[in-house]
Amino acid sequence: MIFFIEVVLSGLMAGVMYSLVALGFVLIFKASGIFNFAQGVMALFAALTLVGLMEKFGMPIWLAIIGTIAVMIALAWAIERFMLRPLVNQEPIILFMATIGLAYVLEGMGDILWGSDVKMLDLGIPQGASDWMLDSFDIYIEKLEIFAAATAAVMVTFLAIFFQKTRIGRALRAVADDHQAALSVGISLNTIWVIVWSVAGIVALVAGIMWGSKSGVQFSLSLIALKALPVLILGGFTSVPGAIIGGMIIGVGEKVAEIYLGPIIGGAIENWFAYMLALAFLLFRPQGLFGERIIERV
Amino acid sequence: MIEHKIGGEMLKVENISLSFGIMKVLDDISFDIKRGEIRSIIGPNGAGKSSMLNVINGFYHPQQGSITFKGETRKQMAPHVAASHGIARTFQNIALFKGMSTLDNIMTGRNLKMKTNLFWQALHIGPARTEELENREAAERIIDFLDIQAIRKKPVGKLPYGLQKRVELGRALAAEPELLLLDEPMAGMNSEEKEDMCRFVLDVNSEFGTTIALIEHDMAVVMDLSDRVLVLDYGKQLADGLPDEVRNNQTVIDAYLGIPHEQD
Numbered sequence: 001m002i003f004f005i006e007v008v009l010s011g012l013m014a015g016v017m018y019s020l021v022a023l024g025f026v027l028i029f030k031a032s033g034i035f036n037f038a039q040g041v042m043a044l045f046a047a048l049t050l051v052g053l054m055e056k057f058g059m060p061i062w063l064a065i066i067g068t069i070a071v072m073i074a075l076a077w078a079i080e081r082f083m084l085r086p087l088v089n090q091e092p093i094i095l096f097m098a099t100i101g102l103a104y105v106l107e108g109m110g111d112i113l114w115g116s117d118v119k120m121l122d123l124g125i126p127q128g129a130s131d132w133m134l135d136s137f138d139i140y141i142e143k144l145e146i147f148a149a150a151t152a153a154v155m156v157t158f159l160a161i162f163f164q165k166t167r168i169g170r171a172l173r174a175v176a177d178d179h180q181a182a183l184s185v186g187i188s189l190n191t192i193w194v195i196v197w198s199v200a201g202i203v204a205l206v207a208g209i210m211w212g213s214k215s216g217v218q219f220s221l222s223l224i225a226l227k228a229l230p231v232l233i234l235g236g237f238t239s240v241p242g243a244i245i246g247g248m249i250i251g252v253g254e255k256v257a258e259i260y261l262g263p264i265i266g267g268a269i270e271n272w273f274a275y276m277l278a279l280a281f282l283l284f285r286p287q288g289l290f291g292e293r294i295i296e297r298v
Numbered sequence: 299m300i301e302h303k304i305g306g307e308m309l310k311v312e313n314i315s316l317s318f319g320i321m322k323v324l325d326d327i328s329f330d331i332k333r334g335e336i337r338s339i340i341g342p343n344g345a346g347k348s349s350m351l352n353v354i355n356g357f358y359h360p361q362q363g364s365i366t367f368k369g370e371t372r373k374q375m376a377p378h379v380a381a382s383h384g385i386a387r388t389f390q391n392i393a394l395f396k397g398m399s400t401l402d403n404i405m406t407g408r409n410l411k412m413k414t415n416l417f418w419q420a421l422h423i424g425p426a427r428t429e430e431l432e433n434r435e436a437a438e439r440i441i442d443f444l445d446i447q448a449i450r451k452k453p454v455g456k457l458p459y460g461l462q463k464r465v466e467l468g469r470a471l472a473a474e475p476e477l478l479l480l481d482e483p484m485a486g487m488n489s490e491e492k493e494d495m496c497r498f499v500l501d502v503n504s505e506f507g508t509t510i511a512l513i514e515h516d517m518a519v520v521m522d523l524s525d526r527v528l529v530l531d532y533g534k535q536l537a538d539g540l541p542d543e544v545r546n547n548q549t550v551i552d553a554y555l556g557i558p559h560e561q562d
Binding site: 165166167170171173174176177178180181182183184185186187188 | 355356357377378381382386387389393394395396397398402405406407408409410412426429430469470473
């Protein structure tokens with residue numbers, strides 16, 4: 001029984017790490033209907049910048065984090081100015097293609113600026129097993145994963161209040177709903193896009209920090225974006241809580257399937273289980289668990 | 299007709315021409331709107347009425363002509379600039395934020411009245427909170443005015459058509475506009491709903507002193523409400539004048555009034 005709980009818990013924690021990446025996708029999709037293929041690379045780029053600022057410029061951690069946030073905001077501004085603005089009113093597929101291009105640009109830029117070797121990211125986030133959990137419940141949980149879960153909780157609360165209760169949050173939702181109507185009440189699309197890409201950039205930084213601390217800052221970091229896809233399909237592309245819960249379901253599903261189903265059909269399920277789950281969802285509930293049902297009066 | 303004060307010129311469009319490719323949508327249109335009046339634009343479908351509103355609030359950029367609003371002459375305006383100078387509007391095909399509640403829709407209309415920066419907003423404390431509460435009060439006044447208290451928290455996508463039109467008017471009013479552009483506010487309504495909407499339009503005009511540009515197909519409504527009427531046909535200006543003058547204008551009767559117009 002303890003073993004089962006351990007499996008579920010570690011699945012939950014791993015799931016939160018996926019959620020962190022999925023969150024960035026949801027933000028941009030919600031506000032602009034763009035599926036941002038570059039979200040994973042943004043996480044890599046943010047982590048690279050953070051490590052670079054610390055190593056090459058010898059900045060203390062807090063200054064490097066502020067510096068990286070500034071870089072991500074500048075990046076959001078540049079994306080709006082040079083990518084989104086010229087492509088305004090184009091089909092979503094064209095904007096999606098543009099984000100694929102953006103992914104390559106960022107990847108190259110990261111390499112040129114900070115080098116392509118694997119870097120360690122040490123921000124002093126506690127590592128190793130949580131002794132307290134081990135002692136009192138005999139359960140093995142990584143401290144980093146607990147830390148990631150707490151960070152995700154804070155971030156989601158913050159985003160939920162921001163989206164629901166503030167003027168800018170309302171403006172973001174308005175833009176997501178109807179561009180023309182948003183313009184008519186005096187919302188500037190350009191400003192909204194800069195804000196939403198900045199927020200997505202900061203979320204990418206958090207994801208980059210967590211994944212970078214876990215497995216080093218390297219190119220493969222950008223591939224976690226692929227794991228975020230099934231999370232999005234489960235949770236719905238437009239739902240912040242969906243991204244979190246979707247991530248947890250994927251995390252738990254993967255671990256449980258690997259351990260209990262794996263031996264029966266030969267193992268290595270973990271790599272593809274999430275995609276199978278997503279496929280099942282696409283068949284039966286394409287809007288995801290929490291996605292907005294399309295309401296249409298006829 | 300209700301008596302109200304009509305002031306000086308608020309908006310003047312001169313020689314506006316707009317085309318999409320080879321299609322000429324507006325051809326050399328000139329007219330003005332005076333402060334405090336209800337100015338109707340009528341004409342058959344495809345006459346360019348909505349395009350004219352779109353030019354005024356900056357969705358369309360005309361190839362020729364100029365727009366003078368509150369003494370400032372421009373070739374065109376960006377939509378959010380038009381909004382910040384006091385132009386609000388509703389749409390022919392309702393453009394509400396369907397996933398959001400009635401209250402949130404109306405609060406979005408107050409977007410430009412709220413000034414606190416991203417920093418306070420993000421923390422949701424201090425000035426941002428006070429401002430939110432003040433504007434919430436203003437939004438509630440509009441909800442009372444339009445008598446839609448019961449649907450305050452409902453997502454507008456689920457509301458019946460007539461109520462959606464009312465919420466859309468509420469969102470436009472929330473901006474406390476000087477010039478309100480209404481694109482067929484009564485289309486698709488039954489006679490009772492039409493009466494309500496007429497009353498709201500008149501009240502907005504007389505109580506808040508809001509200048510209104512109105513597109514409407516129901517001639518009885520237009521002739522009752524309007525101070526002056528502009529008639530368009532295939533992008534051309536057919537007539538312009540008092541309701542009675544327009545009603546008796548032979549060209550207008552031939553082109554538009556004479557034939558029974560479609561009910562939307």
